[in-house]
Amino acid sequence: MTRAAPAAVDLPSLLPRLRALLAARLGLHFDERQDDRLTAALTRVAGPVSPERFLDQMELAPTRARLDALAAELTVGETFFFRHAEQFDALRVDLLPLMTRAAPGSPATGPGGTRRRLRALSAGCASGEEAYTLAITLHRAGLLAQGVDWDVLAVDLNPAALARATAARYGEWSLRATTQEQRSLWFHRVDPGQWTPLPTIRERVRFAQRNLGQPDALFWAPGSFDIIFCRNVLIYFEASALRQAIRNLIGALAPGGVLFLGHAETLRGKEAADQEGLVLRQAHGCFFYRRETPASTRSWPLEWPATATPGPAAAPLAGLPAAMTAAEPVSDATRPDADAAADKGGDDQALLDEALHLIEAGQVEDGLRACARLISPGTPATLQAEGLFLHGLAMEERGQLPAAEWHHQRAAAKDASFALPHLRLGLLARRRGEVIAAHRELRRALELLEHESGDRLRRFGGGFDREDLRRLCRDEMQEIRA
Numbered sequence: 143m144t145r146a147a148p149a150a151v152d153l154p155s156l157l158p159r160l161r162a163l164l165a166a167r168l169g170l171h172f173d174e175r176q177d178d179r180l181t182a183a184l185t186r187v188a189g190p191v192s193p194e195r196f197l198d199q200m201e202l203a204p205t206r207a208r209l210d211a212l213a214a215e216l217t218v219g220e221t222f223f224f225r226h227a228e229q230f231d232a233l234r235v236d237l238l239p240l241m242t243r244a245a246p247g248s249p250a251t252g253p254g255g256t257r258r259r260l261r262a263l264s265a266g267c268a269s270g271e272e273a274y275t276l277a278i279t280l281h282r283a284g285l286l287a288q289g290v291d292w293d294v295l296a297v298d299l300n301p302a303a304l305a306r307a308t309a310a311r312y313g314e315w316s317l318r319a320t321t322q323e324q325r326s327l328w329f330h331r332v333d334p335g336q337w338t339p340l341p342t343i344r345e346r347v348r349f350a351q352r353n354l355g356q357p358d359a360l361f362w363a364p365g366s367f368d369i370i371f372c373r374n375v376l377i378y379f380e381a382s383a384l385r386q387a388i389r390n391l392i393g394a395l396a397p398g399g400v401l402f403l404g405h406a407e408t409l410r411g412k413e414a415a416d417q418e419g420l421v422l423r424q425a426h427g428c429f430f431y432r433r434e435t436p437a438s439t440r441s442w443p444l445e446w447p448a449t450a451t452p453g454p455a456a457a458p459l460a461g462l463p464a465a466m467t468a469a470e471p472v473s474d475a476t477r478p479d480a481d482a483a484a485d486k487g488g489d490d491q492a493l494l495d496e497a498l499h500l501i502e503a504g505q506v507e508d509g510l511r512a513c514a515r516l517i518s519p520g521t522p523a524t525l526q527a528e529g530l531f532l533h534g535l536a537m538e539e540r541g542q543l544p545a546a547e548w549h550h551q552r553a554a555a556k557d558a559s560f561a562l563p564h565l566r567l568g569l570l571a572r573r574r575g576e577v578i579a580a581h582r583e584l585r586r587a588l589e590l591l592e593h594e595s596g597d598r599l600r601r602f603g604g605g606f607d608r609e610d611l612r613r614l615c616r617d618e619m620q621e622i623r624a
């Protein structure tokens with residue numbers, strides 16, 4: 143007698159059960175357009191067990207391993223470094239200076255020598271690119287030099303993504319919005335086509351598995367985070383998980399803290415955000431929520447424009463696209479040479495600006511690394527000269543005057559029309575009492591300043607214009623003669 147073949151499983155009829163399971167256990171929402179994805183995931187995760195039996199078991203006693211497997215199959219982990227870079231610019235340029243400004247008269251360290259601390263959360267971090275970009279942004283801001291300690295906690299539902307985040311090896315696709323300058327400063331190559339953030343960045347980021355849609359009073363304690371990035375995550379949530387996640391995020395935001403959502407996302411039910419003291423603000427062309435306190439409201443320089451279109455606040459979250467339409471990367475090999483050369487020039491200028499910014503922010507070591515990249519045979523002589531000059535300024539800042547002079551001399555030799563190294567050399571020589579050398583250098587600076595480029599004066603002139611600097615040279619020369 144032959145045994146009857148098992149009845150073919152009617153997979154579509156199981157999908158409502160799978161949907162309910164995913165909503166209840168993972169807080170994920172899937173509509174009918176995703177039936178094929180759900181069917182494939184169910185078949186794969188059930189493995190040798192029949193899909194129906196798998197659902198029976200999961201409804202009765204779900205296991206962590208199987209939930210993780212479903213999360214790994216069904217979450218969308220699309221992400222990349224410097225995604226929506228303007229949000230990181232807004233944070234660094236406009237927000238961090240406000241957030242780290244100590245109350246007048248308060249010491250840089252607290253009781254027992256503790257430093258002030260800034261805590262950032264990357265909520266729904268996927269494979270870690272957003273968390274490391276946040277860490278790069280905070281590092282660049284020179285917080286430690288201002289007595290502010292900081293760290294980034296990054297959480298996600300999907301343990302497979304978290305394992306990739308911890309391994310921190312990234313290919314070109316993850317770096318598609320990362321400029322050459324950022325790449326050369328904050329990453330190093332581990333294998334051909336594989337990059338990892340520098341240890342100084344990696345050591346500040348921790349990863350943990352967490353479901354944003356579940357309550358946890360300890361983790362989401364009021365004031366736990368000063369900066370929260372939760373971008374392109376809430377769009378996948380089922381309604382009640384979404385409500386809980388928003389409660390979690392809003393509740394944990396510290397006074398003066400900021401919450402960034404995806405580019406086109408908003409908090410559903412804006413009144414809820416208002417009631418909690420969150421205000422929608424804008425900077426650098428992007429929107430974010432801020433928990434305002436009477437003091438922080440006064441200090442915010444950019445008011446919400448009364449007549450402006452309310453931007454993303456008007457759009458319902460659930461109807462928004464997933465905003466995952468990154469442009470195709472263009473390889474250097476396919477670009478005309480002139481374009482590539484122009485790009486390289488632009489990259490070098492950006493590297494110079496970054497070096498200047500880092501040194502001004504007190505991140506002198508990083509600034510000097512940026513200078514060192516400029517002072518290489520492949521860079522135009524004018525830029526090498528500027529890199530050397532900047533290096534010289536950093537050495538002056540540190541009180542290493544012989545090294546400063548050496549760099550200024552090399553800068554002057556590299557670009558004979560560069561006035562500012564002569565000015566610094568003149569001032570340094572005068573300080574040493576070498577009047578002849580001082581006079582010679584200041585005189586040369588005075589001549590060259592007449593034709594010095596406006597760009598250079600803006601960058602390196604310390605806020606003085608051409609005439610101010612020429613006057614300085616003349617005054618110094620007169621004092622030497624006197």
Ligand SMILES: C[S@@+](CC[C@H](N)C(=O)[O-])C[C@H]1O[C@@H](n2cnc3c(N)ncnc32)[C@H](O)[C@@H]1O
Nearest residue numbers: 217220221266268298299300353354373374375
């Ligand atoms: C599209 S990625 C966004 C990555 C990053 N935030 C960005 O914008 O580049 C969405 C991430 O949200 C995670 N996610 C979805 N539901 C979640 C939940 N309930 N709790 C935590 N993470 C969740 C997914 O696992 C996925 O890694």
